[in-house]
Amino acid sequence: MKGVLVDITRCVGCGSCVVACKLYNNLPWSNAPHLGKDAVLTADNWTVVKEFDVSKGKESVWRFVKEQCFHCLEPACASACFAAAFRKTPEGPVIYNERVCVGCRYCMIACPFSIPKYEWQARFPRVQKCQMCFYRVKDGEMPACVSVCPAGALKFGDRDALLKEAKERIAQNPGRYVNHVYGEKEYGGTCWLYLSDVPFEQLGFRTHVSTESIPHVSERVTKWTLPVAGGWAAVLTALYLATKGSGGAEKSH
Amino acid sequence: MAYEFPEGWRFRMTGWRKFFILVFLVAVGVMIYRLVYGLGAATHLNDQWPWGWWIAVDVLIGVALAGGGYSTAFLVHILHRKQFAPVARAALLTSMLGYILVLIGLFMDIGRWYNFWRPFLVYPGSWHSVLFEVFWCISLYTMVQVLEFGSIVFERVKSDWLKRVFDAMLPPLFILGVVLPTLHQSSLGSLYVVTVDRLDPLWWSIALPIFFLLSSFFVGPAMVTLEGSLAAKAYGRQMEIPVLSRLVKVGAWVMFIYLVLKLIDLGYRNQFGHLFDGSLESNLFLLEIVGGVIVPMIMFAIPSVRNSAGGLITASVLTVGGVILNRMNVVFTGMAAAMGGHYFPKWTEFMVTAGLIALAVLAYCFLVENFAILPAEEHVPAGKPSEAHTSYTVVG
Ligand code: SF4
Numbered sequence: 068m069k070g071v072l073v074d075i076t077r078c079v080g081c082g083s084c085v086v087a088c089k090l091y092n093n094l095p096w097s098n099a100p101h102l103g104k105d106a107v108l109t110a111d112n113w114t115v116v117k118e119f120d121v122s123k124g125k126e127s128v129w130r131f132v133k134e135q136c137f138h139c140l141e142p143a144c145a146s147a148c149f150a151a152a153f154r155k156t157p158e159g160p161v162i163y164n165e166r167v168c169v170g171c172r173y174c175m176i177a178c179p180f181s182i183p184k185y186e187w188q189a190r191f192p193r194v195q196k197c198q199m200c201f202y203r204v205k206d207g208e209m210p211a212c213v214s215v216c217p218a219g220a221l222k223f224g225d226r227d228a229l230l231k232e233a234k235e236r237i238a239q240n241p242g243r244y245v246n247h248v249y250g251e252k253e254y255g256g257t258c259w260l261y262l263s264d265v266p267f268e269q270l271g272f273r274t275h276v277s278t279e280s281i282p283h284v285s286e287r288v289t290k291w292t293l294p295v296a297g298g299w300a301a302v303l304t305a306l307y308l309a310t311k312g313s314g315g316a317e318k319s320h
Numbered sequence: 321m322a323y324e325f326p327e328g329w330r331f332r333m334t335g336w337r338k339f340f341i342l343v344f345l346v347a348v349g350v351m352i353y354r355l356v357y358g359l360g361a362a363t364h365l366n367d368q369w370p371w372g373w374w375i376a377v378d379v380l381i382g383v384a385l386a387g388g389g390y391s392t393a394f395l396v397h398i399l400h401r402k403q404f405a406p407v408a409r410a411a412l413l414t415s416m417l418g419y420i421l422v423l424i425g426l427f428m429d430i431g432r433w434y435n436f437w438r439p440f441l442v443y444p445g446s447w448h449s450v451l452f453e454v455f456w457c458i459s460l461y462t463m464v465q466v467l468e469f470g471s472i473v474f475e476r477v478k479s480d481w482l483k484r485v486f487d488a489m490l491p492p493l494f495i496l497g498v499v500l501p502t503l504h505q506s507s508l509g510s511l512y513v514v515t516v517d518r519l520d521p522l523w524w525s526i527a528l529p530i531f532f533l534l535s536s537f538f539v540g541p542a543m544v545t546l547e548g549s550l551a552a553k554a555y556g557r558q559m560e561i562p563v564l565s566r567l568v569k570v571g572a573w574v575m576f577i578y579l580v581l582k583l584i585d586l587g588y589r590n591q592f593g594h595l596f597d598g599s600l601e602s603n604l605f606l607l608e609i610v611g612g613v614i615v616p617m618i619m620f621a622i623p624s625v626r627n628s629a630g631g632l633i634t635a636s637v638l639t640v641g642g643v644i645l646n647r648m649n650v651v652f653t654g655m656a657a658a659m660g661g662h663y664f665p666k667w668t669e670f671m672v673t674a675g676l677i678a679l680a681v682l683a684y685c686f687l688v689e690n691f692a693i694l695p696a697e698e699h700v701p702a703g704k705p706s707e708a709h710t711s712y713t714v715v716g
């Protein structure tokens with residue numbers, strides 16, 4: 068399973084990754100900003116680099132966060148979709164098949180990171196999000212964004228190896244990083260991992276979240292469906308037969 | 321059993337009905353516009369608010385309020401509590417119409433509507449989706465109701481052979497007609513289980529499916545009461561107060577169970593502090609629970625209140641309002657903090673809902689006036705419902 072390690076301390080905010088994404092995926096340049104404080108993911112912005120002005124110790128600093136789909140190990144979007152339009156590939160990327168999508172947008176509700184976006188202006192809109200350049204990754208190449216990063220902020224590789232490396236970077240540079248690899252455990256873990264020197268909650272990350280994956284949470288209720296259906300049908304049949312004679316026949320008219 | 325069969329089908333025209341037809345026609349125009357130009361043109365939905373008015377009202381509230389059908393069917397057809405039979409057919413009819421509207425509303429809301437049939441196919445993994453179950457159950461249940469209704473239709477059409485076929489199908493249909501709603505009423509709550517950490521903890525709970533199920537059950541008697549009072553008014557009949565009064569008593573018990581479970585759930589998740597912290601969320605939650613559950617529950621529990629038309633109707637209005645507010649709170653209030661952004665429905669969104677309701681009213685009137693839905697009045701004098709026999713009349 069592949070992944071990408073994002074080291075926020077190394078990102079200079081140049082936005083090369085955004086350009087590479089637009090070009091490789093043939094996405095139009097829309098009005099929604101893709102760089103800066105107001106950068107926002109949209110159907111055309113599969114990745115953006117968002118600027119945060121934060122204080123670190125006494126000084127105030129800029130930090131840049133590359134945002135895109137996290138490619139969860141157990142993706143909520145895929146488990147929510149009733150047409151199986153989202154699929155977790157063995158290589159890691161979570162990809163979307165527009166042909167079968169019904170457009171119910173439950174995936175947008177289900178994703179804990181609010182990643183999937185919608186082509187609102189289209190007659191038959193698609194759900195849009197980063198595909199982690201699936202066809203490149205499948206061929207053993209790195210995603211387009213990673214290949215152009217001039218600052219070494221993005222590193223592509225096996226997720227396990229990247230996680231190990233992230234922990235080593237924290238251990239070997241005392242005081243440089245906050246002691247947390249975002250994506251290791253969040254919602255069951257994600258293929259994209261982040262390192263930072265300022266607390267993640269100041270950088271727009273949702274912290275203190277469940278370490279249980281969303282599919283797992285909903286499985287806790289959906290597993291009851293068939294037993295309840297079967298049991299309830301049996302109980303109702305029994306009640307129906309037991310009370311049949313009472314209170315008049317069914318066809319009383 | 322003597323029926324008064326009028327010659328041919330009838331539909332009386334009145335000023336109101338013309339108005340409803342107009343509303344429906346405007347809505348049809350809006351729906352065509354939506355299907356041709358897409359959701360962006362016809363709604364104010366956006367990336368922060370992918371679900372809005374149609375999902376909240378046409379689907380979640382629509383299905384909950386149609387709960388009168390299965391809760392009454394459970395009492396009458398499964399438990400054979402014949403004292404509730406006089407209202408069973410009307411409850412089935414409004415429920416069936418409700419579900420047809422829900423399906424139309426759902427169709428309006430899906431972006432790639434030519435793919436609406438896809439979820440009927442089973443793809444690898446698609447059965448894990450809560451929505452998969454909801455979609456299947458709602459579609460099947462609508463069919464079950466149409467078939468149940470078929471047995472009423474064929475009384476009127478006078479095909480004994482078909483009537484017999486339908487009657488033979490009824491017992492299994494009755495069972496399915498309770499199992500399916502049980503599943504999807506609760507699954508509508510399960511839909512929001514995925515919003516853990518985002519939906520406000522006053523509403524989020526792993527037990528959401530149980531709360532959605534119980535509230536759809538207890539709103540049933542209240543809806544049947546309101547429909548009954550409207551029908552009584554429209555057709556100059558007596559309200560079936562003794563029947564309804566017993567029905568809402570059952571509802572009150574379910575409300576009590578609901579309330580106890582809610583309190584246990586809030587306590588278990590340590591949310592009592594949040595309950596009284598004065599936030600918008602907590603205030604709307606309290607309004608929903610006190611105004612929509614506790615007050616009507618007490619009113620239903622007091623015999624003198626539930627045996628008077630005024631008390632019965634007031635408490636029913638509160639109950640229905642409480643369930644509407646609950647679903648709104650789950651979709652909007654509870655998600656607002658996590659979703660950010662802004663959403664207020666476009667007029668076209670309201671218009672489609674208004675048109676669907678107008679369609680339901682017109683269909684109800686037509687069916688009640690042409691088929692044996694409402695009980696014959698001479699057999700059910702106010703104050704003394706017939707125990708063993710219920711007969712029906714065609715009114716209008
Ligand atoms: S981040 Fe959201 S869209 Fe991406 S894989 Fe996870 S659940 Fe799916």
Ligand code: SF4
Nearest residue numbers: 148168169171172174
């Ligand atoms: S919008 Fe499409 S991809 Fe998303 S859950 Fe619905 S059918 Fe699946």
